[in-house]
Amino acid sequence: MAGRLSGRTAVVTGAGKGIGRASAVALAREGANVVLAARTAGDLELLAAEIAALDTGARALAVPTDVSEEADVDALAQAAFEAFGKVDILVNNAGVGKNGTVATLSTADYDWLFKNNMRSTWLCTKAFFPPMLARKEGWLIYVSSVAGLNGLPNEPIYCATKFAQMGFAQAIDYEAYPNNVKVSVIAPGGANTHYGFYNGTRTPGDPMLEGFHEPEDVAEAVVFAATQPPKTRVFMVWMRPMNEALTSGSGVHFKGAAAEAAGS
Numbered sequence: 001m002a003g004r005l006s007g008r009t010a011v012v013t014g015a016g017k018g019i020g021r022a023s024a025v026a027l028a029r030e031g032a033n034v035v036l037a038a039r040t041a042g043d044l045e046l047l048a049a050e051i052a053a054l055d056t057g058a059r060a061l062a063v064p065t066d067v068s069e070e071a072d073v074d075a076l077a078q079a080a081f082e083a084f085g086k087v088d089i090l091v092n093n094a095g096v097g098k099n100g101t102v103a104t105l106s107t108a109d110y111d112w113l114f115k116n117n118m119r120s121t122w123l124c125t126k127a128f129f130p131p132m133l134a135r136k137e138g139w140l141i142y143v144s145s146v147a148g149l150n151g152l153p154n155e156p157i158y159c160a161t162k163f164a165q166m167g168f169a170q171a172i173d174y175e176a177y178p179n180n181v182k183v184s185v186i187a188p189g190g191a192n193t194h195y196g197f198y199n200g201t202r203t204p205g206d207p208m209l210e211g212f213h214e215p216e217d218v219a220e221a222v223v224f225a226a227t228q229p230p231k232t233r234v235f236m237v238w239m240r241p242m243n244e245a246l247t248s249g250s251g252v253h254f255k256g257a258a259a260e261a262a263g264s
């Protein structure tokens with residue numbers, strides 16, 4: 001069955017889990033072929049099998065990739081172009097988080113966060129944007145965050161990486177839109193994913209997570225950005241889960257908001 005994105009090819013970074021995984025499925029449900037990039041090959045193989053079982057004609061290609069490494073991104077691009085001939089959509093989603101204060105975070109944390117969040121953004125844009133310019137068609141979709149719009153407590157370096165993505169996207173829009181390439185930023189609030197389980201930022205089973213966006217909710221925004229009418233681009237989808245303040249600079253989440261509503 002043809003979908004709104006049949007005939008398109010999307011590269012999704014961080015496709016193994018969370019928002020990237022849900023975005024790959026949502027794009028494939030719309031008929032797009034998807035190139036799946038993350039470091040854990042097993043995650044990608046499971047996802048590719050799931051997508052192959054959809055009845056939309058979408059094909060999935062799993063390419064284990066560290067998107068913060070230039071040689072890996074070059075190999076990803078080569079695999080994508082060999083398999084599908086073109087890449088229409090880049091969902092630049094891979095990212096990591098670590099909370100702390102200036103006193104507790106280290107310079108190694110700084111380098112790790114910028115490498116995985118911003119260097120990866122640069123490398124993937126560098127690989128996939130110029131061919132879009134040459135074809136005069138494309139979609140660059142960046143999964144930033146509320147942390148790219150508001151400074152948040154305990155997230156100084158993470159916020160800096162997400163503000164960096166935001167500025168980068170705004171700047172390259174000037175190169176993109178005259179050439180019919182659409183730049184979009186998705187800025188979700190808290191999302192119920194694997195994010196932060198690896199470094200103690202979040203704990204699996206925390207009730208706070210239940211109130212957050214589901215990854216599929218954010219994936220809807222990715223599809224929304226990729227399916228605008230020809231003359232329209234949506235630069236920003238600014239989302240919040242219902243348990244989170246609009247500008248989360250106060251750090252109000254589920255527990256705080258519930259206490260606030262109860263007048264305590």
Ligand SMILES: NC(=O)c1ccc[n+]([C@@H]2O[C@H](COP(=O)([O-])OP(=O)(O)OC[C@H]3O[C@@H](n4cnc5c(N)ncnc54)[C@H](OP(=O)(O)O)[C@@H]3O)[C@@H](O)[C@H]2O)c1
Pocket residue numbers: 013014015016017018019020037038039040041043065066067068093094095096097116120143144145146187188189190191192193194195196215
């Ligand atoms: N969860 C939230 O509350 C939230 C809110 C707003 C924005 N975001 C943003 O949404 C994006 C996705 O986060 P998520 O919540 O879906 O996290 P997640 O569940 O932890 O998934 C992250 C995915 O990115 C991959 N990844 C991380 N570093 C990578 C690298 N260097 N190269 C390739 N793949 C890499 C991971 O796989 P491997 O480890 O196997 O590589 C995993 O598949 C991030 O950019 C995050 O900042 C998250």
